[in-house]
Amino acid sequence: xxxxxxxxxxxxxxxxxxxxxxxxLEYIPSFIRARWTKALGTTLNAAAEAVFEFNCGLMxxxxxxxxxxKPQSAFYERFGVPGISALEKTLRYARDKGFYVIGxxxxxxxxxxxxxxxxxxxxxxxxxxxxxxxFPCDALTVNAYLGSDGIRPFLEICSRRGKAIFVLVKTSNxxxxxxxxxxxxxRPVYETVCRLTESLxxxxxxxxxxxxxxxxxxxxxxxxxxRLREQFPNTFFLVPGYGAQGGTAKDVSHAFSAGGRGAVxxxxxxxxxxxxxTGRDGRDYQEAARMAALAxxxxxAGCISID
Amino acid sequence: xxxxxxxxxxxxxxxxxxxxxxxxLEYIPSFIRARWTKALGTTLNAAAEAVFEFNCGLMxxxxxxxxxxKPQSAFYERFGVPGISALEKTLRYARDKGFYVIGxxxxxxxxxxxxxxxxxxxxxxxxxxxxxxxFPCDALTVNAYLGSDGIRPFLEICSRRGKAIFVLVKTSNxxxxxxxxxxxxxRPVYETVCRLTESLxxxxxxxxxxxxxxxxxxxxxxxxxxRLREQFPNTFFLVPGYGAQGGTAKDVSHAFSAGGRGAVxxxxxxxxxxxxxTGRDGRDYQEAARMAALAxxxxxAGCISID
Numbered sequence: 001x002x003x004x005x006x007x008x009x010x011x012x013x014x015x016x017x018x019x020x021x022x023x024x025l026e027y028i029p030s031f032i033r034a035r036w037t038k039a040l041g042t043t044l045n046a047a048a049e050a051v052f053e054f055n056c057g058l059m060x061x062x063x064x065x066x067x068x069x070k071p072q073s074a075f076y077e078r079f080g081v082p083g084i085s086a087l088e089k090t091l092r093y094a095r096d097k098g099f100y101v102i103g104x105x106x107x108x109x110x111x112x113x114x115x116x117x118x119x120x121x122x123x124x125x126x127x128x129x130x131x132x133x134x135f136p137c138d139a140l141t142v143n144a145y146l147g148s149d150g151i152r153p154f155l156e157i158c159s160r161r162g163k164a165i166f167v168l169v170k171t172s173n174x175x176x177x178x179x180x181x182x183x184x185x186x187r188p189v190y191e192t193v194c195r196l197t198e199s200l201x202x203x204x205x206x207x208x209x210x211x212x213x214x215x216x217x218x219x220x221x222x223x224x225x226x227r228l229r230e231q232f233p234n235t236f237f238l239v240p241g242y243g244a245q246g247g248t249a250k251d252v253s254h255a256f257s258a259g260g261r262g263a264v265x266x267x268x269x270x271x272x273x274x275x276x277x278t279g280r281d282g283r284d285y286q287e288a289a290r291m292a293a294l295a296x297x298x299x300x301a302g303c304i305s306i307d
Numbered sequence: 308x309x310x311x312x313x314x315x316x317x318x319x320x321x322x323x324x325x326x327x328x329x330x331x332l333e334y335i336p337s338f339i340r341a342r343w344t345k346a347l348g349t350t351l352n353a354a355a356e357a358v359f360e361f362n363c364g365l366m367x368x369x370x371x372x373x374x375x376x377k378p379q380s381a382f383y384e385r386f387g388v389p390g391i392s393a394l395e396k397t398l399r400y401a402r403d404k405g406f407y408v409i410g411x412x413x414x415x416x417x418x419x420x421x422x423x424x425x426x427x428x429x430x431x432x433x434x435x436x437x438x439x440x441x442f443p444c445d446a447l448t449v450n451a452y453l454g455s456d457g458i459r460p461f462l463e464i465c466s467r468r469g470k471a472i473f474v475l476v477k478t479s480n481x482x483x484x485x486x487x488x489x490x491x492x493x494r495p496v497y498e499t500v501c502r503l504t505e506s507l508x509x510x511x512x513x514x515x516x517x518x519x520x521x522x523x524x525x526x527x528x529x530x531x532x533x534r535l536r537e538q539f540p541n542t543f544f545l546v547p548g549y550g551a552q553g554g555t556a557k558d559v560s561h562a563f564s565a566g567g568r569g570a571v572x573x574x575x576x577x578x579x580x581x582x583x584x585t586g587r588d589g590r591d592y593q594e595a596a597r598m599a600a601l602a603x604x605x606x607x608a609g610c611i612s613i614d
Contacts, residue, residue: 022420024419024423025434025435033435037435042434042435042436042437043434044432044434044439044441046434046435047434047435072416072420074414074416074420074421074423074424074427075420075423077423077424077427077428077441077442078423078424078426078427078432078441079432079434079439079441080395080427080432080439080441080442081388081391081392081395081441083441084388084391085388088387088388106414106415106416106450107381107413108413108415108450109379109381109413110478110479110480110483111480112331113329113379113381113382114381116331116381116382116384116385117381117384117385119385120381120384120385120387121384125351125385125386125387127332127349127350127351127353127354127386128332128340128344128349128353128354129349130349132351132386132387134351134384134385134386134387134388134390135384135387143413143415143450143452144452144486145450145451145452145475145478145486145487146475146478146480146482146483147478147480147482147483147484147485147486147487148482148485149480149481149482149483150480150482168452168453171417171452171453171454172417173417173418173453173454173456173457174456175453175454175455175456175457176417176453176454176456177454178454178455178503179451179452179453179454179496179499179500179503180452180454182491182492182496182499183491183492184489184490184491184496185489185490189486189489189491189496192486192489193486196485196486
């Protein structure tokens with residue numbers, strides 16, 4: 001349970017990467033966008049259908065090569081209700097294709113509200129005696145600013161249903177240090193958050209030794225990533241910041257335990273926009289994405305060994 | 308601009324309160340739920356339609372008495388795509404009824420992702436040259452754990468479109484102190500966050516002296532609320548925790564500046580569930596909500612004067 005499902009998929013494919021499905025319109029080849037605009041007019045519906053088609057095409061190309069996908073909620077919410085419908089369909093398509101699905105929602109709230117988010121993304125929702133699964137994810141990103149009240153409702157569902165969460169610890173953006181690097185009793189805030197949340201998952205480690213409470217730690221801060229890896233052996237890391245944001249294979253290698261365990265590295269733009277570098281019109285986006293995903297896998301394999 | 312619109316509505320109604328639209332199904336009278344289940348079966352659609360009808364009934368009853376409503380996203384996401392559709396319709400209905408609309412989404416992400424959230428809730432989204440307004444809110448709750456990268460995209464839209472944000476500073480839940488009360492250089496984390504975010508809004512104060520960067524500070528921690536009020540005269544506070552969570556009128560009074568300015572107090576359960584205390588079957592939910600909202604207004608008016 002916990003992160004076993006993800007770890008097994010990574011081992012089977014020898015590929016510790018996740019593709020972020022962050023479909024900005026400008027990432028989508030114009031032949032797809034034009035077709036939907038022609039069919040549905042200049043509408044949010046047309047945008048959302050283009051997003052879903054692009055996602056499906058990417059997933060078709062990446063299945064059997066990349067173990068996981070990570071839809072970023074903002075880029076679906078942005079297209080309103082049709083966008084959320086595209087998100088829901090993307091999550092179900094990803095599951096059907098065998099991907100481990102990380103919902104990058106960064107939700108964080110208290111008590112019964114955290115419970116509502118947990119039900120929506122990792123659990124089931126009862127309506128008049130029947131159960132529904134609105135947005136099926138295997139794992140979810142969570143913000144822990146509100147303390148353990150905001151984490152426990154997720155954990156309870158993780159235990160019961162074999163799901164997992166990634167708590168924001170040290171994010172990859174330039175200003176992440178403004179709060180996260182400040183010192184509390186000789187330790188930075190991000191370590192304090194990791195310690196707090198790791199303690200909540202203790203005793204729930206799966207067979208690979210990782211608890212269901214993972215952490216987000218950016219490739220753009222390799223030293224901090226290394227310290228986190230050393231201090232939190234039971235924490236599975238989701239590592240953004242590789243590629244377009246500047247993180248290298250060497251940088252992300254610090255996130256891994258022995259045998260290439262315990263981390264998964266995200267790339268979004270590098271895969272989604274690979275077609276923009278081939279000099280063609282985007283009709284090769286699937287092949288370009290697959291080539292870029294292979295290159296990323298091999299790049300990281302040059303710095304860690306998965307066995 | 309900034310919080311002027313909210314402050315003016317509060318002054319006009321002499322009522323510094325906001326009703327949280329957190330529609331758990333058990334808060335909705337059974338005659339509404341049963342009607343929709345009969346029409347649409349046991350479905351997420353039926354649940355979402357019940358939510359929207361209940362919200363509309365509440366807003367009809369509260370218009371002209373309460374200046375603002377605050378839909379809590381989790382309780383709509385929970386009902387999947389139909390739930391998000393109910394959220395969207397609720398936001399538009401609220402605007403048409405003249406409420407100031409605070410989206411309680413607690414979003415927080417970096418750079419272009421924060422921009423996508425800002426566009427979705429406070430701005431407009433371009434699709435092939437046309438602009439859409441997917442989820443129209445006047446203000447949004449935001450999580451600042453990621454630093455100023457995560458705040459600036461919101462601020463830019465606030466300046467341009469007269470919108471505002473409330474950054475999570477000191478939340479009302481029991482475990483909020485686990486991180487928020489830890490000390491950084493002699494100041495608690497929550498003060499550090501408030502200082503960081505307040506600085507981003509400086510120079511953008513409206514005519515009542517408040518910048519577009521407000522803060523969430525819970526009624527359940529009245530001493531901290533008082534200190535925040537003293538230290539951050541330009542910050543508008545959104546105060547949860549009144550009523551069901553234990554905060555009193557005296558507690559929330561600390562959030563206000565002279566003349567009853569600079570704060571708005573939330574109640575959800577106390578208003579939405581008022582009908583459960585009348586001993587009737589819920590057909591009086593509108594009257595019960597209005598009575599509870601009047602009682603809340605008068606309770607707070609006993610501790611502050613708005614002039």
